[in-house]
Amino acid sequence: MAFALPLAQSDPVIPEFGRGSSCVRDPDALFCWGWVKDNWSDTLQPALLQHIALTLIAIGIGSAIAFSLALTAHRRGWLTTPVVVVTGFLYTIPSLALFQLLVPFTGLTRTTAEIALVSYTLLILFRNMLAGLAAVPAEVRDAAIGMGMTARQLLWKVELPLALPAIFAGLRIAVVTVISLATIAVFVVNEGLGAPIYNGLQQTFSTELIAAGGLCVLLALFSDALLVLLQRAISPWARVARR
Amino acid sequence: MNSENTAQTEGPTAYPSAAPLEFRHVGKRYPGADGAAIEDLSFEVPAGEICVLVGPSGCGKTTAMRLVNRMIDLSSGEILLDGRSVNDRKPAELRREIGYVIQQIGLFPHQTIAQNIATVPKLLGWDKRRIAARVTELLELVGLPAEMGARYPSQLSGGQRQRVGVARALAADPPLMLMDEPFGAIDPINRERLQDEFLRLQREIRKTIVFVTHDIDEAIKMGDRIAIMREGGRLAQYATPDELLAAPADEFVAKFVGADRGLKRLTLSHLGDIELTDGVVVKVGDPAEEARRRAADHGVEEVVVLDGGEKPLGRLPVARLNGQPVSADDADPLAAIGGRSTSLRDALSLVVADRNRPLVVVEDDGRLAGLVSLELISDALRPPG
Known part of the structure; x- marks a missing residue:
């Protein structure tokens, strides 16, 4: 017969489990480094990079929208309540439901995933930016204007630098939230660490699930640490000892 | 331009x-x-x-x-x-x-x-x-x-x-x-x-x-x-x-x-702004007779004792003069000394605290500048002009 069954060969091949890796000999192992090594370049690394891309795009767009909204609301106080209500509503929609709601409009695309992710960042980023701007002491603002700063100079030279710690606090929460939420994006688009996690959930071989999930956690911790370092670097004044 | x-x-x-x-x-x-x-x-x-x-x-x-x-x-x-x-x-x-x-x-x-x-x-x-x-x-x-x-x-x-x-x-x-x-x-x-x-x-x-x-x-x-x-x-x-x-x-x-x-x-106002009185002064070593006569001339019971460099040493009640030449040991030390930059308010306080006796005022180098009395201070309060 031209069609030779794999079972007929000496080594059992179980593609779903080990994809021909060294883990085949011990299918019961909880975690197998060999699999990670063998599948790094064609599965895990691309998924990680896609995940980072999904996150960066969501945070980028979310920040831009939240930033413009916060600046406008900072000038026109009445805008704060409607923005908080709308972004708060978006924040309460269950993520899976939001993905499904968007599919009829934007299809099973990356756009769908990003719209959902962005909508979850808005409330956190907007509130923190606005709180940071509002926390600038009145006498600091008065002194700045009294010395002849224009509204724009006041914003860029005084208010925004002073709001940075609060803005970064919001950014840290938003980034960690998006990194974890982006795994669910796999339901609309086969990208990011959600793909290997989903794949891992559907088999008894646990290495893929643990590896992808672990990468997701590491990415979140690493991003958070990076933001902390960045914030310290650009606002050294926030750390000096108070008398 | x-x-x-x-x-x-x-x-x-x-x-x-x-x-x-x-x-x-x-x-x-x-x-x-x-x-x-x-x-x-x-x-x-x-x-x-x-x-x-x-x-x-x-x-x-x-x-x-x-x-x-x-x-x-x-x-x-x-x-x-x-x-x-x-x-x-x-x-x-x-x-x-x-x-x-x-x-x-x-x-x-x-x-x-x-x-x-x-x-x-x-x-x-x-x-x-x-x-x-x-x-x-x-x-x-x-x-x-x-x-x-x-x-x-x-x-x-x-x-x-x-x-x-x-x-x-x-x-x-x-x-x-x-x-x-x-x-x-x-x-x-x-x-x-x-x-x-x-x-x-x-x-x-x-x-x-x-x-x-x-x-x-x-x-x-x-x-x-x-x-x-x-x-x-x-x-x-x-x-x-x-x-x-x-x-x-x-x-x-x-x-x-x-x-x-x-x-x-x-x-x-400061003591430098007003005219001080000279007061009755004697120097250490002056004969007691002379001191007593000068006090009598001005109708005062006390004289200010100066050292050789005109620095005030203390107040000497005339009654304490006993025929010996004037000595700093007999004098009461000064409770306070004013300067040209002392305000009239501080001077007033010092005078009142010292039983209304005129305050001794010195120049920056410590030499006697004069005395300021309660009357001089209240004169300074007269409205300007």
């Missing part, structure tokens, strides 16, 4: 060092408010003088000050800085030419002391080297060590921050300074020191200054002229501290300056 005219000159001479300020029938009315916040306010501040706006809370003194740099816009009348209406100026540009000091100081917490001081020069576009030189100069002027320039405001004490606030306001050498209760948040001991320091500084820089306070004692101490304001933003009296204390315009002013206004006037 050629570049030489448009370029800022080196050093702090970009503006006249001081400019006169004039309020002409200035009014401020807020829409919906019952009365005016400021009503027909007119006064002139000559260049280089400190004008203190003082009054109870709600009298509009801070509002009046903020009209000058257009932090608030006036409703009627005009304010002239160096003969030019502030309404003809762009607010931001105008403010860069007016030093601004507020009670809470409002230093930028995210900037170092040097960056804080450099605020207005940066807004004016000075080059880096000139800014750095000016910052160094100002830190020295307000008595802060140069290395403090690298610190952040949160690392400074209240008094140091206040000095930085003054340095920052002086950065571009403005012809006018506005100061809103600048020492109000400082403890009494440091406040007095900062006031003295500022007066010394002002003798050097000679700025026109509008100084707001609710404290009449501070007003009397700091002001060349005082504008007392009352509710409704009306001017109750505009006068020099001495005129104000000698002749309050009405009941309100008299009450505001206080029943002890006579004593307050005494703080304005």
Whole structure:
């Protein structure tokens, strides 16, 4: 017969489990480094990079929208309540439901995933930016204007630098939230660490699930640490000892 | 215009060092408010003088000050800085030419002391080297060590921050300074020191200054002229501290300056300003007879004993003279000695504390200058003119 069954060969091949890796000999192992090594370049690394891309795009767009909204609301106080209500509503929609709601409009695309992710960042980023701007002491603002700063100079030279710690606090929460939420994006688009996690959930071989999930956690911790370092670097004044 | 005219000159001479300020029938009315916040306010501040706006809370003194740099816009009348209406100026540009000091100081917490001081020069576009030189100069002027320039405001004490606030306001050498209760948040001991320091500084820089306070004692101490304001933003009296204390315009002013206004006037004069009496003096080693005769000639019971260098050693009751030449051992040591810079108020206190005996006053080198008696001090209280 031209069609030779794999079972007929000496080594059992179980593609779903080990994809021909060294883990085949011990299918019961909880975690197998060999699999990670063998599948790094064609599965895990691309998924990680896609995940980072999904996150960066969501945070980028979310920040831009939240930033413009916060600046406008900072000038026109009445805008704060409607923005908080709308972004708060978006924040309460269950993520899976939001993905499904968007599919009829934007299809099973990356756009769908990003719209959902962005909508979850808005409330956190907007509130923190606005709180940071509002926390600038009145006498600091008065002194700045009294010395002849224009509204724009006041914003860029005084208010925004002073709001940075609060803005970064919001950014840290938003980034960690998006990194974890982006795994669910796999339901609309086969990208990011959600793909290997989903794949891992559907088999008894646990290495893929643990590896992808672990990468997701590491990415979140690493991003958070990076933001902390960045914030310290650009606002050294926030750390000096108070008398 | 050629570049030489448009370029800022080196050093702090970009503006006249001081400019006169004039309020002409200035009014401020807020829409919906019952009365005016400021009503027909007119006064002139000559260049280089400190004008203190003082009054109870709600009298509009801070509002009046903020009209000058257009932090608030006036409703009627005009304010002239160096003969030019502030309404003809762009607010931001105008403010860069007016030093601004507020009670809470409002230093930028995210900037170092040097960056804080450099605020207005940066807004004016000075080059880096000139800014750095000016910052160094100002830190020295307000008595802060140069290395403090690298610190952040949160690392400074209240008094140091206040000095930085003054340095920052002086950065571009403005012809006018506005100061809103600048020492109000400082403890009494440091406040007095900062006031003295500022007066010394002002003798050097000679700025026109509008100084707001609710404290009449501070007003009397700091002001060349005082504008007392009352509710409704009306001017109750505009006068020099001495005129104000000698002749309050009405009941309100008299009450505001206080029943002890006579004593307050005494703080304005110093022993150097009045004619001292010579008193009866004897030198160590003078014969007792001569001392007794001179005391009798002047009808006094005590003489002042001097050493060979004319330095006072003590008071000697005539009754204690016993035929021996005058000796310092017999004299009572002096409880207190005044100097030319002692205020009349302090002198009065010393005289009263010493059972009304005239106070011995010495020159800076310790030689006797004369005596001051209770009568001399009360003579100084007679109204001027």
